[in-house]
Amino acid sequence: MQTNDKQTLIKTMDIQSNLNEVRTQLPPQVRLVAVSKFHPNEAILAAYEAGQRIFGESKEQELSKKQASLPADIQWHFIGHLQTNKVKYIAPYIAMIHAVDTYKLLAEIDKQAAKCNRVIPCLLEIHIAEEDSKYGFSFQECREMLDTEPWRELTHVAISGVMGMATNTDDQAEITKEFESLHRFFTELKDTYFAHDDRFKEISMGMSHDYLLAVKAGSTMVRVGSKIFGERVY
Secondary structure, X not given: OOHHHHHHHHHHHHHXXXXXXXXXXXXXXXXXXXEOOXXXXXXXXXXXXXXXXXXXXXXXHHHHHHHHHOOXXXXXXXXXXXXXXHHHHHOOOOOEEEEEOOHHHHHHHHHHHHHOOOOEEEEEEEOOOOOOOXXXXXXXXXXHHHHHOOHHHOOOEEEEEEEOOOOOOOOHHHHHHHHXXXXXXXXXXXXXXXXXXXXXXXXXXXXXXXXXXXXXXXXXXXXXOHHHHOOOOO
C-alpha cells in the first residue's frame, strides 16, 4: 500500500471513529448534522460509509458541487447565513434551512420552493449569544415577525423550530444559560403560534465544543464538524 493510500485509510478510520464516538453520546431523539463545510468529498464519504446521512454546509457554491457529485440519499442542511439571491440554487434539493433570520428570507424560500413544487423545512435563527457578530432574531423581533408578517400564508415552507448558537466561551454556566433560554423560547413559540402544528418540533443547538451541554438543555439536533472531521481546510 502506497503512502497516500495509507494516509487516506487512516483519515477514514479516524473520521468513522470520531463519528461513532459522538453518536454514542447522543440520545435517540437527537439527530446529528455532520458539519462538512470546507471538508472534501472523501471526508464526507468516510462518514457516509459509516451510516451518516445528514450533512451541514454553509456556502452555496461549495454545497452545489458536493450535492452534484455525492450520493443522492444525502440530506443536505444549509446551516450558514443565507443570502436571498442564493436560495434559488439550493431550493430544488435542500432538506432543511437552519438559519432563517428575516421574514424576507422566509418569503423568498417559499417563492423558490413553490417553483420546485416542494415544501422546505426551515428553522428560525434566534440570537442568544453575547457576541454581536452572530445573526438571528432577538426574542422580541421573532415575536413581532410572527405577530405582524403574513407567514401563515406561505404554503411552501414549514417553520419547523428554532436554531441558535451560544457564546464562544469556556464558561459552561453561560453556555447552559443561553441554551436553556432558547429551549424556553421554543416552548413559548410552540404554545403561542404552533400548538397545532406537529412540524414545529426542532431545537437546533450545540456544536463541537458544546453539544453535550445543548443535549442536556433539550436540543433535538446538534451540528458537529471539527469533532468528527478534524480542523477545517480553508
